[in-house]
Amino acid sequence: MIPSSWREALGDAVLPAVLVDLDAFDRNVRHIADTVRSAGARVSIRPATKSVRVPALLRRIAAADAIYQGWMTYSARETLALWQDGLDDFLVAYPTVQPGDLAALRAVHEGGGRVALVVDSAEGLRAASRAMSGVSAPFRLVADVDMSLRALGGRVHLGVRRSPLRSVDEVRRFFALAGGMSDVTMAGWMGYDAQLAGLQDASPFQGAMNLAARAVRAASRRSVRAKREALSEALSRDGYRVEIANGGGSGSIDHAPREPWLTEVTAGSGFMGPHLFDYFSNVRFEPAFFVALQVVRSSDVGYVTCQGGGYVASGAPGWDKAPRPWWPAGAKLLPTEGAGEVQTPLRVGRDAQVQIGDAVLLRHAKGGELAERFTDYVLMQGGRPAGRTETYRGRGWCFG
Numbered sequence: 001m002i003p004s005s006w007r008e009a010l011g012d013a014v015l016p017a018v019l020v021d022l023d024a025f026d027r028n029v030r031h032i033a034d035t036v037r038s039a040g041a042r043v044s045i046r047p048a049t050k051s052v053r054v055p056a057l058l059r060r061i062a063a064a065d066a067i068y069q070g071w072m073t074y075s076a077r078e079t080l081a082l083w084q085d086g087l088d089d090f091l092v093a094y095p096t097v098q099p100g101d102l103a104a105l106r107a108v109h110e111g112g113g114r115v116a117l118v119v120d121s122a123e124g125l126r127a128a129s130r131a132m133s134g135v136s137a138p139f140r141l142v143a144d145v146d147m148s149l150r151a152l153g154g155r156v157h158l159g160v161r162r163s164p165l166r167s168v169d170e171v172r173r174f175f176a177l178a179g180g181m182s183d184v185t186m187a188g189w190m191g192y193d194a195q196l197a198g199l200q201d202a203s204p205f206q207g208a209m210n211l212a213a214r215a216v217r218a219a220s221r222r223s224v225r226a227k228r229e230a231l232s233e234a235l236s237r238d239g240y241r242v243e244i245a246n247g248g249g250s251g252s253i254d255h256a257p258r259e260p261w262l263t264e265v266t267a268g269s270g271f272m273g274p275h276l277f278d279y280f281s282n283v284r285f286e287p288a289f290f291v292a293l294q295v296v297r298s299s300d301v302g303y304v305t306c307q308g309g310g311y312v313a314s315g316a317p318g319w320d321k322a323p324r325p326w327w328p329a330g331a332k333l334l335p336t337e338g339a340g341e342v343q344t345p346l347r348v349g350r351d352a353q354v355q356i357g358d359a360v361l362l363r364h365a366k367g368g369e370l371a372e373r374f375t376d377y378v379l380m381q382g383g384r385p386a387g388r389t390e391t392y393r394g395r396g397w398c399f400g
Contacts, residue, residue: 006292006327007359009380015294015359016308018374020389022381024288025057025271026064031285032253032267033065039257044069044264046091046246049078051268053371055085056389061271062087070114072246072266075399076101078392083113090115091142091244093190095124102131109139116140116187116244120163122177129181140187142244143174145231147193147224149216159220160194168227168234175240188244188263189231193224193256197249200279205320214281225259232261251280269367275324276313276365289377290326290361291370293344295354302350306360309344311373313365323362328352331360372398 009019036045045068047061062068070089073079077100079090092105095118108115109132119125119141132139146166148159165171171189178186200206201213228247235242245263248256250270257265269277273285293306313321322339325331331346333339339362348354364370371377375394379386392398 005383006361006380009383009385010292010359010378011385013292013378015292016374017292018289018370018377019292019361020057020289020377020379021287022060022379022386024273024286025060028271028273028285028288029061029064032250032270033067035253035283036067036257036265039255041257041260041262043257043262045253046070046072046264046266047271048072048074048093048249048266048268049082049368050074051250051367052271053368053392054377054389055082055087055392055395057271057377058082058087069264072268076104076117078397078399079115080104080108081395081397081399083108083111083115088113091190091246092117093144093192095119095121095144097124097127099131102128106131106135106139109137110135116142118142118144118190120144120165120174125174125178125181125184129184132183135183138183138185140243141178141184142187142246143171143189145171145189145191145227147191147195147220147227147247149195149220149223160192160198162192162194168230171231172234172238175235175238186240188242188246189235190244190246191224191228191231192249192266193220193247193252194249195220196224196256197251199251200276200320202281203279203320205279205318221255228259229261250277250285251283254282272367274313274365274367275363276320279320287326287363289370290363291323292359292361292378295356295358295360296343298356299345302348302352303345304348304354304356304360305343305345307343308341309339309362310341311362311364311370312339313369315366321365323364325360326363327361328354 049071072091072093144163146163150157175186201210247262248265250267270285273288277285293309295304296307297305311323331348334345371391376388376390
């Protein structure tokens, strides 16, 4: 049977449900702040909203420590909703040229909110300039600079496919192009190191590929640092005042803050402690949220079947994206079925004391995606129930 404190916290919640351990969540928040401070840098931390998607938990992060400043959002409409909900200081980290999106950002800007949009193309610059025509103060833009490792004329690309802005000179020309457009201004740059912040190098699913991942991470750490330094120096020589120089993520918070040219680093999934972040050699977070499933069948001794459970994370397909059983200890997904849309079988062992009607707990691979499947989260603190809180979906928000 599920541990009594967890069972009490779930109470009469209809399963499947998500359970958040606020004590573990708070420890992750403190750990991230302490890790960044230990680097000796004077950078702030900008939480990534997509990795949480629960307004009350976002506010809990902001209230925990003054080092948390502003928000990295993933959608213009999300930004407008959060601003209307009382938050402020947004960096919209993904470009958009849709008039409706830009109108939402204009509403925040003209309403007195602090917001900047990431751009990486001439089309993006022109669209922003048109949408912001006649604003009371120039709308801020931030250049997204590619930090991938590339070789052989781009035929080898190690990192994510994001921005076409790769060289320092390309970024300088981009800033100059923006300078000739009305009603927008370049506020800085973002250099996300995906092959550091998001590449696991201690994964049980990768075998010998972990060695290759470590080599990529080591090479990337040197190249990313050099590029961000060169970019900072070049823009300074050109006379630009850089307000935002953003880098890093949960998987690189131990070293990105050591770069003195960064004004801020980003963290997201580390607050929630999803299981993908168990597979990094350099960072550790506590599991802070779990999916509780109802056991509804037992086809054989040592096997149970749960209702629901098919909460597979985005990204390259693989077993690392499937939810991982957490309780009972030793439970495993079946390789022939995995986590199913309406039912998930588990091998629990012959001695496991799991009965029909009990709850089992799984961990999701990522921090925020579960919030798209549930309207609220069940909260636990000090081993006792601590209420519920709405997700984005519970607010009626859906941003794609």
